[in-house]
Amino acid sequence: MNQTPGTPSAADLEADGPRLLERLRRLVNLESPSRDAEASARINELLAAWWRAAGAEVTLHVTPAGTHLVAEVPGRGEPLLFVGHSDTVWPVGSLDGEVPWLVDGDTVAGPGVFDMKSGLLVMLEAVDRLRGRETQRRAVRVVVVCDEEIGSPESRPLLERCCQGVVAAIGFESPHPDGALKVGRRGSTRVRIAVTGKAAHAALDPDGGASAIDELVDQLAAVRAITGDPTLASEVLCNSGTIQGGTRANVVSAHAEAELGLRFMDGRTEERVLSALRGLTPVRERAQLEVEILSHRPAWAPSAGDTAFAGTLSRLAAGLGLTLEGRPAAGAGDTNLVGSLGIPTVDGFGPVGAGAHAVTERASLASMHQRAELLAQVLLEF
Structure with a gap:
């Protein structure tokens, strides 16, 4: 998604920037590798507190592999499903080693900052911006699993249950390098x-x-x-x-x-x-x-519903002065299951960045605001 006139204004960044950056710092500093049950519990307790403050009813599902989070956000109509994960590929200690927390202008670096703790905050920020407008915005169901990086072996039944009764789904993994959404995955x-x-x-x-x-x-x-x-x-x-x-x-x-x-x-x-x-x-x-x-x-081949949903998001982005495209991706994620079930689905709604699973992992703060702004518009108009 190109940073065109829809990029958040200086006033927007000044108002929301400190909160968003501080939340991202806290999430990244809670290192949460897959299969670390204690670390998973800590980060999901923090996420649960933020979602409850945003007006959601939150359920934590504790398993031997870690903790999954489901949040139901009130609103109108059938819920829009937000899909994310709290686990990373980085072992505890990476912050003090080769992947330290770093803020350099618009760039934020650290373990899991791009894949996908910044994406978790895009969904939360959009809902926060619409607090008090429950009768105007679309209802939301959020599922954040703790085992995505190892193939979601334990969370799949929960994800299948969360798919019931939703109107469409958005995954908050990283986008294509140019910011395009992922519509279809191997x-x-x-x-x-x-x-x-x-x-x-x-x-x-x-x-x-x-x-x-x-x-x-x-x-x-x-x-x-x-x-x-x-x-x-x-x-x-x-x-x-x-x-x-x-x-x-x-x-x-x-x-x-x-x-x-x-x-x-x-x-x-x-x-x-x-x-x-x-x-x-x-x-x-x-x-x-x-x-x-x-x-x-499962393989997720783009359906007519996926393409239509991506087109709706592109139209709403254009209304904000943004360009947003969508195309298939080679990598797999939890949206493979959602899309294969016939639910209109897109992925890659996380912010622009680079270096997933590498020491160069980083994300753009301005892109986080941009994605949150668009997502808030989606909740109002979709």
Whole structure:
């Protein structure tokens, strides 16, 4: 989204800037890596307090992986769903190490500042700006999960429940580099293939064993044939992310496993490939094979509803003097599930920035204000 005449005025920044910047500082300084239940509880307690002050009814869902937040903001009509996450890829201690909190003019840096703590504040800021106008603004349902960065393995049922009865959904992940929204995302699935063989001396009794490593190699070749099948409707990206097994060169390996990362463009191809992977069988008589889906985000191909919703947002942006486009993205997120359910969905409503998951992670303060201004307009007019 280009910073054109709709960029917040100096008066706007002076009025709201200190609050927004201070809130962002507090969120970033509450380091919240995935699977850290205590850190997750701390950051969601703070978010819950802010949402309650904004007039929302808040529920915290405590799980072994961390805390999820759901906020219901009163307003008119069926709610608009806001989707976000509080976890980051950064371990505790990153602030004191290679990713310190830093403010340099319009640029704010720190662990999770771009992905996606600034996005969490865009949604909150828009609702805050409309406080007292409940009869004029659209109702909002907010869901903030604590396990997005690891594939949302535990929060998916909660997200599915939050999708019920909503009119549309907005994800607050980072946008495309030029600020464009993300309309459609590749599906993302992590698969673990584990082989149990039989150990034996590699020279004295080679036929008495069953090599788990050799079996895994053959299975990975089969996976390549499945994912590279030219009759598939669309391209499949398959990455062998990790592989391990065996103990010594003179021992027939008793165990081996690999973790694969798969990306899909459409649901039909996705289902066909995953069904074939679930149907893999051992090549060796004494080998046992286990195929486990570790996480699954369905392919989200842009629908007519998604395109129409993105067009509405573009029209409202133009009314503020802004340019806002939308196009598909390669990466996956929680909006994959929402969009695949047929709910009109867009993602990438977080502010412009760069460096997600890198030491260069940063976000634009002016863009945060800009996004919040547009979102407030969406709540009034959509």
